[in-house]
Amino acid sequence: MNQERLMAEVKKIRSEMIQWRRFLHQHPELSFHEKETAQFVYDTLHSFGGIQLSRPTETSVVGRIMGNKPGKTLAIRADMDALPIDEKNTFDFKSVHDGVMHACGHDGHTAMLLGTAKLLNSLKEELAGEVRLIFQHAEEVFPGGAKELVQAGVLENVDWVIGAHLWSPLASGKIGIVYGPMMASPDVFHITVEGKGGHGGMPQQTVDSIAIASQVVTNLQHLVSRQMDPIDPVVVSVTKFISGTTHNVIPGTAELTGTVRLLDPHLRDTLITRMEQLVKGITAAHGAGYRFTYEKGYAPVINHPDTTKVIEETVKATFGADAIEMLPPTMGGEDFSAYQEKKPGTFIFIGIGNREKESHYPHHHERFTIDEDALEVGVKLFVAAAYRFLNT
Numbered sequence: 098m099n100q101e102r103l104m105a106e107v108k109k110i111r112s113e114m115i116q117w118r119r120f121l122h123q124h125p126e127l128s129f130h131e132k133e134t135a136q137f138v139y140d141t142l143h144s145f146g147g148i149q150l151s152r153p154t155e156t157s158v159v160g161r162i163m164g165n166k167p168g169k170t171l172a173i174r175a176d177m178d179a180l181p182i183d184e185k186n187t188f189d190f191k192s193v194h195d196g197v198m199h200a201c202g203h204d205g206h207t208a209m210l211l212g213t214a215k216l217l218n219s220l221k222e223e224l225a226g227e228v229r230l231i232f233q234h235a236e237e238v239f240p241g242g243a244k245e246l247v248q249a250g251v252l253e254n255v256d257w258v259i260g261a262h263l264w265s266p267l268a269s270g271k272i273g274i275v276y277g278p279m280m281a282s283p284d285v286f287h288i289t290v291e292g293k294g295g296h297g298g299m300p301q302q303t304v305d306s307i308a309i310a311s312q313v314v315t316n317l318q319h320l321v322s323r324q325m326d327p328i329d330p331v332v333v334s335v336t337k338f339i340s341g342t343t344h345n346v347i348p349g350t351a352e353l354t355g356t357v358r359l360l361d362p363h364l365r366d367t368l369i370t371r372m373e374q375l376v377k378g379i380t381a382a383h384g385a386g387y388r389f390t391y392e393k394g395y396a397p398v399i400n401h402p403d404t405t406k407v408i409e410e411t412v413k414a415t416f417g418a419d420a421i422e423m424l425p426p427t428m429g430g431e432d433f434s435a436y437q438e439k440k441p442g443t444f445i446f447i448g449i450g451n452r453e454k455e456s457h458y459p460h461h462h463e464r465f466t467i468d469e470d471a472l473e474v475g476v477k478l479f480v481a482a483a484y485r486f487l488n489t
Contacts, residue, residue: 098223098484100415106220107476110212114472117141118208119190122466125179125197125204128235128242131156134177134207138232141211145218148230153249157242160230162217164487168226171486172252173479174243174260174436175210176203176236185463200465202263202449207232209261209475216480226487229255239283239394241432247439257404257486258442260433261475263449265457269468272412272478273424273446276405280398280444281330281358282365283430284391288313288376291386294349303347307340309383310351314338316375317355324371331368332358332428358428360397396434401441407485408443408478415481416474422448429460445478447471 126134138158142148149161157177184191184198192198214230231251235242252258267273290313292306314335325331333355340351357372359365373389380387412421424446433444449456449468456468 098220098481103415103477103480106216107212107473107480110215110476111473113215114208114212114476115469117211118204118467118469118472121204121207122199123190123193125192125194125199127181127197128178128238129156131177131234135232135234138177138207138211142214142230145215147221148214148218153246153251154234154242156234157246158232159251160214160232162214162221162224162228162230164224164226165222166225168487169256170227170229170254171483172229172231172255172258172436172440173210173213173483174231174233174258174433175206176233176242177207178203178235178237178242180237180461182461182463186466188466198463200462201237201460202467203236205263205467205472205475206261209472209479212472212476213479216476217483224483224487228483228487236432239392241395241435243432243435247435252436252439255440258436258440259404259408259445259479259482260436260442261445261447261478262431263467263471263475264446265450265460265465267422267424267446267448267450269448269451269456269471270420270474271422271448272416272420272474273422273448274405274409274412275400275424275426276402278360278397278399278426280426280431280434281332281360281428282362282397283394284357284359284365285394286355286357286372286392287388287390288353289388290351290353290380291388292349292351295347297345297347300347304383304385305347306349306351306385307347309380309385310338310340310353312379313353313376316379317372320371320375325364325368329364330360330426330428331364332356333372358430360426362397365393395430395432396438398431398434398444399437400443401437404441404443408445408482411478411482411485415477447475447478
């Protein structure tokens with residue numbers, strides 16, 4: 098498809114995409130509860146006619162667009178869930194559900210894939226093979242919807258898989274590409290220091306859980322800076338410290354919770370072992386006990402070189418080389434990795450950062466919104482990619 102025709106076809110569905118996105122933004126649903134969202138997606142796809150539809154789970158939808166000629170299969174994924182955030186935006190399509198908000202762009206992801214579906218469905222006589230549209234639930238909550246959909250067989254006979262994330266740190270109009278490791282594994286740890294409580298004025302009679310847990314926090318940072326290779330990106334953050342009830346009581350226990358982020362999954366087991374050794378050593382030195390648990394989250398998002406090259410070529414041909422930003426990895430997590438563990442795949446960032454449109458707020462912020470011009474960018478990218486993967 099030539100660029101002039103692609104631009105014209107996308108312009109035709111711009112207003113519909115904005116309507117879909119705003120409806121979804123106004124009616125957000127949390128992870129594993131996207132029943133109305135999934136039904137809206139199903140009904141919208143059904144209205145296009147000719148798309149084979151299925152419901153792998155109660156809160157997800159898969160559509161299959163079969164080209165006029167036999168060929169390979171490209172899967173394109175969008176996530177649909179919202180976050181437990183009380184929205185502070187004031188536009189007329191703000192969330193109608195208190196404490197629930199699309200604060201990460203998933204409403205835009207869904208609208209972009211609906212637009213891609215409508216356009217490709219109208220052009221399927223020109224396509225070879227199949228485009229499989231995966232509208233996924235529960236990206237925000239581990240174990241994530243991607244793993245569940247993979248187990249349900251949505252990647253059966255798929256050759257490649259791609260997906261995109263609207264990205265506020267990236268300027269509108271730009272497309273971010275990363276070769277290799279792109280996003281980290283978002284793991285969670287829980288540590289309980291078991292000391293001996295007592296009077297705040299008689300610390301010698303206690304085993305001070307707060308003092309011991311504070312040493313654990315400090316030494317976890319030394320673990321990263323002094324025991325891990327500085328070339329390997331590793332983050333260990335303690336994000337919750339709970340202990341004590343009042344000013345004159347030394348508590349018997351202190352609870353720590355935090356996250357570990359890694360780009361190399363092979364480092365996980367080594368880091369887990371060293372973390373527990375550190376906790377065990379510090380608590381033993383002070384006569385305390387401990388409990389340590391570690392939950393492995395999503396695998397890192399690692400882009401395949403071949404599919405990423407195709408995406409880079411697609412962006413250059415469709416938007417020009419100046420639209421590309423070659424980005425470093427981010428330590429955020431994404432369950433798109435579940436698809437990449439099974440098939441060659443690439444995840445892409447689409448810029449929405451624009452202060453004039455107030456779409457510069459960080460993800461998961463109560464004022465987060467998107468630059469709706471990015472919806473066109475996403476559809477152009479997906480449609481052009483489908484032609485390049487399947488027809489060339």
